[in-house]
Amino acid sequence: MSGIRLEQVTVSVPTHDGDRRILEETSLELTERRIALVGPNGSGKSTLARLLNGLVPATTGRVLVDGLDVAREGREVRRRVGFMFTDPAAQLVMPTAREDVALSLRRTHPDKAERLAAADRVLADFGLGGFGDRSVHGLSGGEGQLLALAGVLATEPSVLVADEPTTLLDLGNSRRIGDLLLGLPQQLVLVTHDLELAARCDRVLLVRSGRVERDGDPADVIDHYRVTA
Numbered sequence: 001m002s003g004i005r006l007e008q009v010t011v012s013v014p015t016h017d018g019d020r021r022i023l024e025e026t027s028l029e030l031t032e033r034r035i036a037l038v039g040p041n042g043s044g045k046s047t048l049a050r051l052l053n054g055l056v057p058a059t060t061g062r063v064l065v066d067g068l069d070v071a072r073e074g075r076e077v078r079r080r081v082g083f084m085f086t087d088p089a090a091q092l093v094m095p096t097a098r099e100d101v102a103l104s105l106r107r108t109h110p111d112k113a114e115r116l117a118a119a120d121r122v123l124a125d126f127g128l129g130g131f132g133d134r135s136v137h138g139l140s141g142g143e144g145q146l147l148a149l150a151g152v153l154a155t156e157p158s159v160l161v162a163d164e165p166t167t168l169l170d171l172g173n174s175r176r177i178g179d180l181l182l183g184l185p186q187q188l189v190l191v192t193h194d195l196e197l198a199a200r201c202d203r204v205l206l207v208r209s210g211r212v213e214r215d216g217d218p219a220d221v222i223d224h225y226r227v228t229a
């Protein structure tokens with residue numbers, strides 16, 4: 001299992017009346033396979049998640065993934081850390097489903113014909129067998145999220161960070177994607193408002209007002225969140 005380490009990390013953003021701290025000093029060691037970040041809107045969950053692949057830079061402190069400093073070795077870190085957005089439209093960039101997955105396979109399959117054939121196999125593995133020629137814009141929310149997950153996993157990341165991946169989905173698709181994510185062999189860092197899903201993780205962090213307020217056993221942390229929400 002890979003290891004994520006935050007060393008005295010803060011995040012501040014510039015505003016019209018000076019810098020605003022959106023993540024207070026945070027030090028963490030994340031080694032469990034499935035980790036959920038829960039907490040109120042605007043508490044800093046996405047900020048914490050985005051630090052892990054450099055989408056948000058640390059203002060002070062360091063973020064390390066498998067010993068690699070995200071600020072210095074961003075390229076190598078992004079190879080290891082896949083990121084899944086709430087809205088699949090944010091990450092589906094090619095015209096068709098096949099081409100979109102193929103884009104993720106560039107490194108492992110330099111030959112184009114082989115790459116497209118491999119993309120079809122990936123689509124079939126995700127239950128999207130007949131979708132190769134479909135436009136990425138014409139997919140339903142659940143199909144789009146499945147395709148986004150197929151694409152990010154095709155890059156063979158050792159960590160998957162998923163920012164509210166089930167928020168836009170109906171109950172059935174939400175379960176399907178949730179089950180898929182929790183069953184992955186990779187380390188998963190999941191931002192979610194779905195407390196049932198969070199409860200199935202190995203560790204839960206409650207983020208509130210830019211700090212990790214509780215951290216540990218899912219049932220304990222979720223109970224605390226419920227009574228203090």
Ligand SMILES: Nc1ncnc2c1ncn2[C@@H]1O[C@H](COP(=O)(O)OP(=O)(O)OP(=O)(O)O)[C@@H](O)[C@H]1O
Pocket residue numbers: 013014022039040041042043044045046047048
């Ligand atoms: N680039 C930015 N510039 C200014 N403020 C920002 C920026 N990014 C985040 N913030 C603010 O930082 C706070 C934390 O945002 P963040 O997106 O991390 O919260 P969150 O817990 O993921 O929220 P939600 O559950 O609503 O998605 C919010 O008040 C947000 O408005």
